[in-house]
Amino acid sequence: MIRTRAGYTGGKKENPTYRALGDHAESIEIDYDPAVISYGELLEIFWKSHDPGSRPWSRQYMPAIFYHNEEQKKLAVESMKREEARTLRKIYTEISPASKFYRAEDYHQKYYLRQRPELMIELKEIYPSNEDFLNSTAAARLNGYLAVKGPYAALQAEIADLLPPGESRKLLDIIRGPDR
Incomplete structure (x- = not known):
């Protein structure tokens, strides 16, 4: 990974903050070199880094994949199906098109x-x-x-x-x- 930033995305509220998040989810933005790590490998890390079978407490903390193109969407959906088959559980991860990413306050970075x-x-x-x-x-x-x-x-x-x-x-x- 080249760089990561904590922030908010997936909602409609303009300029969300931690205290006024609106309908956004807390998220990270990842810049990566596809010659070094593939999108599919990032998805594998995503699935291993949380429990996708746990119902989120709120939209703010929901597990989500925000894709940037149809190929990413296809890979995300396929990876979710594999995870469902592997765990035999309902997966609560949302797969949605990426929207504007708002960088979180510095103390979250x-x-x-x-x-x-x-x-x-x-x-x-x-x-x-x-x-x-x-x-x-x-x-x-x-x-x-x-x-x-x-x-x-x-x-x-x-x-x-x-x-x-x-x-x-x-x-x-x-x-x-x-x-x-």
Whole structure:
């Protein structure tokens, strides 16, 4: 993935916010390189990352796939049918055309990184502007790693390619901790 942004989509309200969401759903926008990861692979990750057989509490938290073209729609529907067959459960995921995406407030962006002040201090030196931080592939990868506690070796390789050696070493040392 190149970058991710938290936000709201799927509704009609103009300029929604967390406190005034209207009929939008909380969502993430993902920029990715199809030469590296396919849309189908992203769908596999989506199905593994939540329980699609649980009824959502509200539209705000509903599981949804917002497609951008007919091919994505076809792949999403096929993947949902496979998931239904695999789990033998009703799937509550909505598959809808993508509409305007509204970026969420800054405090929702890179949430797991923001919970680690020692990392944020280092990242602010690398990305002085908030916009650069939000659009950073390295920040997206670090946040994802912290969210799912991915394999450290994979993170090492990715971050080494995205940041200068001294910067990547500092961040990796903070993540790994002093006792490892």
